[in-house]
Every structure is written in C-alpha cells, then in structure tokens.
Amino acid sequence: MIDRRPALIICCANAHDVATAIAYARQHAMPLSVRGGGHNVAGTAVPDDGIVVDLSRMREVQVDAARRRVRAQGGATIGDVDRASQAAGLAVPLGLVSQTGIAGLTLAGGIGWLRRAYGTSSDNLAAADVITAAGERLHVSETENPELLWGLRGGGGGLGAVTSFEYHAYPVGPDVSFALVFHTWQDAQSALRNYREWASTAPDEVSSFAILWHAPALDEIPAEYHHTPVVTFAAMHLGDSAEARHDLAPLRDFGNPIADLSDVIPYLDAQRAFDDDYPAHELRYYWKSLYLTGLDDDALGLLTKINEASPSPHSTLDIWQLGGAFSRVGAEETAFGDRSAPFLLGIEANWESPDDDNANIQWARNAHQAMSAYSTGAEYLNFPGFYEEGEQVLRASLGANFERLIALRKQHDPTGLFSRR
Incomplete structure (x- = not known):
C-alpha cells in the first residue's frame, strides 16, 4: 500500500549510528522518519525523498x-x-x-x-x-x-x-487459558448482546474481543460456514484453570457455537494466535478506529450490516473490551489521554488485489463515519488510517493533552525534523 521513495535508508547498529543519521538529516534539512521493528500499516516510517533511520537490526x-x-x-x-x-x-x-x-x-x-x-x-x-x-x-x-x-x-x-x-x-504463564468461539451469522445479534453483558462484569484477568468477519477455512469449522459472515469471541484469562473455566463459561456456553477452539495453551502461542492473519507483503491494509461509548442494540445492528457489506473476506470489525487497569490511568497522567470508553472498535480493511483498493478503503471510511455516532470521537493512534485527517485526529484522540504534547515537541524538535512528511 505504501509506495514512497526515500533518498536514504540508514540501517543502524547502535545509538551512535542513529545520532549520525539524525545529524546528517539536520545538516541537509531532509525529511526524517524512524522505522522500528515494522508492521505500521499507515506507512509513517517512510518519507519521500527523505531519510529512514532503520532500527530493525537493533533487537537486543x-x-x-x-x-x-x-x-x-x-x-x-x-x-x-x-x-x-x-x-x-x-x-x-x-x-x-x-x-x-x-x-x-x-x-x-x-x-x-x-x-x-x-x-x-x-x-x-x-x-x-x-x-x-x-x-x-x-x-x-x-x-x-x-x-x-x-x-x-x-x-x-x-x-x-x-x-x-x-x-x-x-x-x-507459561500457560494461559485461551477462548476462541465461533457463532453463525444467524445468531450474531443474540451472541453479541450476551457478549456485551458478560464483558461488563468480567474480571480484570480477562481481556477479550468480539470479531465480526468471515469464517476462515479451518478444519475445525464446518465447511459450509467457510468464508461466510460469522461472529467470533476471543479471550485470554491469566488466572488458574479453575478460575478461567468459571469466568469464561458465560462466553463459551452461550447458544450453539459452530466451533469452540478454546484451550489452555502457552502464552507464547496465544501471542502468535493471529500472526497468520497478517502475512507480510501479501495483503493490503487500511485500518481505522473509534472509542465507543457503548454497544446498544442499534450499534450492534449497524455493525452487522457493515460486516455484511465488506468487499473482502479478510476484513474485520474488532470490538476490544476495555476497562480494568486500562481505565484506571487518569486522562492527564500520560499523553495517551482519556480511558473512559468501555470498548474500542478496530475497523480493519484487509484485502489482496490493488484493483480493490478503492472499494476496501471506502468500506472502512464508511464504517468509521457510520459508527461515529456511537463514539467519543477519539481514535487509537495505532489505527489511524493514513493520518489523512492530519492534526484533527491527534486533537480528537489526545484531547486536552494535545497542546501540552505540541509544546513538548517544539521544545525537543523546534524545526520539526521528525515531522517533515
């Protein structure tokens, strides 16, 4: 998706190399960006005709x-x-x-x-x-x-x-309890309402998602559901197995799931559970997000319609359960900002062919616009589209912290070396 042509890519081995690269960019007044370990689908690590300070060899x-x-x-x-x-x-x-x-x-x-x-x-x-x-x-x-x-x-x-x-x-760890449950599209609304109620009372040891997407072609899922709309619930529980069975039971036992792949697995495996859904250099991506004020029935109904309209079976609408320790940090304690929303909606347009770019990007933007009525207006800055709204998305997401952050940037980067794009 990102086709920019930097003048230089400087692959650094240590902090001295990084300082040298920054000094060169400053001397020649060239746009500068920093690439860490990768995976940023917004492409902010790559400027046209500028310098990429590539840290990917610094992995100790x-x-x-x-x-x-x-x-x-x-x-x-x-x-x-x-x-x-x-x-x-x-x-x-x-x-x-x-x-x-x-x-x-x-x-x-x-x-x-x-x-x-x-x-x-x-x-x-x-x-x-x-x-x-x-x-x-x-x-x-x-x-x-x-x-x-x-x-x-x-x-x-x-x-x-x-x-x-x-x-x-x-x-x-080394092991954690991991729930992964698939429901038919016919049961989507009732399953999502059950999830909404369960998520409001789940203990802090649990972090979960509801995912609206199309079923992958896994052997554990009946073939007639492959590539059809489904609702999936995924959750990790950090407590012992008995606590996990009790706390995850309302999520796993509801209705008639078409597949339940839940198990006690190594934490490292849980951390890799979704890796295969994001193959490097194979799919095209455009991700937006919104913090939701709630999940009433109207919002759930709209989400199901948006999923049905997705032009790609790889795309997802991810409802992240928030609260717990996440919500107990004050809005001004860190630059991150307000934590009061109970859910985060991740809108992931994921597809294969460049010919389908416009349709998939527009689907995600339409979803973002439609769900804005149920949101705080803030976005998660790791899912910002292409930052096409510029300063607006930062203002909306950082809230009262925006001006303080801009003052800090001017103090440490008065010429905007790190923001010339």
Whole structure:
C-alpha cells in the first residue's frame, strides 16, 4: 500500500549510528522518519525523498528478573520481547501480532492481551533512551526528563528517536487459558448482546474481543460456514484453570457455537494466535478506529450490516473490551489521554488485489463515519488510517493533552525534523 521513495535508508547498529543519521538529516534539512521493528500499516516510517533511520537490526532484549524489568532496543519486535521475558517467567504488556515492532506500538499506546490486567505498553514504559533532533542523548525516566517520559507514553511519537525501551514486566504463564468461539451469522445479534453483558462484569484477568468477519477455512469449522459472515469471541484469562473455566463459561456456553477452539495453551502461542492473519507483503491494509461509548442494540445492528457489506473476506470489525487497569490511568497522567470508553472498535480493511483498493478503503471510511455516532470521537493512534485527517485526529484522540504534547515537541524538535512528511 505504501509506495514512497526515500533518498536514504540508514540501517543502524547502535545509538551512535542513529545520532549520525539524525545529524546528517539536520545538516541537509531532509525529511526524517524512524522505522522500528515494522508492521505500521499507515506507512509513517517512510518519507519521500527523505531519510529512514532503520532500527530493525537493533533487537537486543535484556531481562532483569529480580526487578521485573525488560529492556529492549528500538528495533525489537513483540516476539523478541516475549521470548526473552517468558524465559524468566515474565511478560510485558504489548500487542497481539508477534511481528509488530515495539517502538511504534508503545509510542502510540500499545493495547494487547494484558491490557485489562496491567494496562497499555506505554503505561508500563519505565524508562527510555532518546536521541533528539539536536543530537542530544537523553535518558528518560520518572526522575530524569519526566515530561519527556509523559509524552512518550502514548503521544504518537515525534519527540526523537527512541533507541531503547525499558518496561515493567509481570509474572505470566507459561500457560494461559485461551477462548476462541465461533457463532453463525444467524445468531450474531443474540451472541453479541450476551457478549456485551458478560464483558461488563468480567474480571480484570480477562481481556477479550468480539470479531465480526468471515469464517476462515479451518478444519475445525464446518465447511459450509467457510468464508461466510460469522461472529467470533476471543479471550485470554491469566488466572488458574479453575478460575478461567468459571469466568469464561458465560462466553463459551452461550447458544450453539459452530466451533469452540478454546484451550489452555502457552502464552507464547496465544501471542502468535493471529500472526497468520497478517502475512507480510501479501495483503493490503487500511485500518481505522473509534472509542465507543457503548454497544446498544442499534450499534450492534449497524455493525452487522457493515460486516455484511465488506468487499473482502479478510476484513474485520474488532470490538476490544476495555476497562480494568486500562481505565484506571487518569486522562492527564500520560499523553495517551482519556480511558473512559468501555470498548474500542478496530475497523480493519484487509484485502489482496490493488484493483480493490478503492472499494476496501471506502468500506472502512464508511464504517468509521457510520459508527461515529456511537463514539467519543477519539481514535487509537495505532489505527489511524493514513493520518489523512492530519492534526484533527491527534486533537480528537489526545484531547486536552494535545497542546501540552505540541509544546513538548517544539521544545525537543523546534524545526520539526521528525515531522517533515
């Protein structure tokens, strides 16, 4: 989807290389972007006729089990961090697809399976090493440059090149209870209403989704349902198996599911559960999002109509259950902003052929417009389309934090080196 032509791609091995690349861009007044571990479908890591500071070779991960801290270089992926931290019986709250780079994920928030138990990736950012537009190397923590740490926690980036991230980690695994239940389209409305009620009372140990899409051609799903509209519920439970069976029973036992693939599985496998749905360099992507104020019957009915109109069987409407630890961080405590919405709607247009670009992008934009009536107006900055609304999407999503973040960017990047696109 992203066809831009940078003048230079500088593949960095260490922080010195990053500082050298930034100095070169500053000297020649060239557009500059930073690429971490990849997976950003908005394409913000690639400027035309500019410089890409590529951190993808910087993937070292260090685990301090005694302090429950994990330090990872800026080019690391979720999979890199998961493997290293699980070896010590720990996990960092990150995203859902293991090939995702931790840098962009964290700087725009980072929501995954641990969100209701431990919050976002950005909430758990304890420290970072940053190289600013002026070439200054800063260590950032609660006691060193705390205002910069505030901005790195969910403000969307643009404050410098982060060469390392240090996270809080938590005892998780090695196994977790994972629910994955498929319902026919005929039962979609009743199943979604049941999900809505269950999600409002589920404990913090559970993070879940309702997914409206088309059934994949899995052997466990009867063939007559393949590629037809379905509703899927996915959930991870961090407690012991007895607690998990009790807490997940209302989700698993409702109605007559066409498939129930739930099981106790390694945490690492749960983190890779959706990897195959996002094959690198095979599909085309356009993702939008909205924080929802609720899921009344009218909203659920509209979502089912939108799914029926999808031009691609790969596209999904993902209803993320929020609340728990995610919601207990004040709106001004981090740049991420307001946490009051009970659900996040992810609108994922995923398709195969360039010939179908317009139809799929328009489907996602129509869905976004139609569901805006049920939203706070804010978007999750990791699912921003192509940032085509520019400053508007930042203002709507960061709320009262927007002006504070812009002042911070001007302090550390007065010439806009990191925002020339």
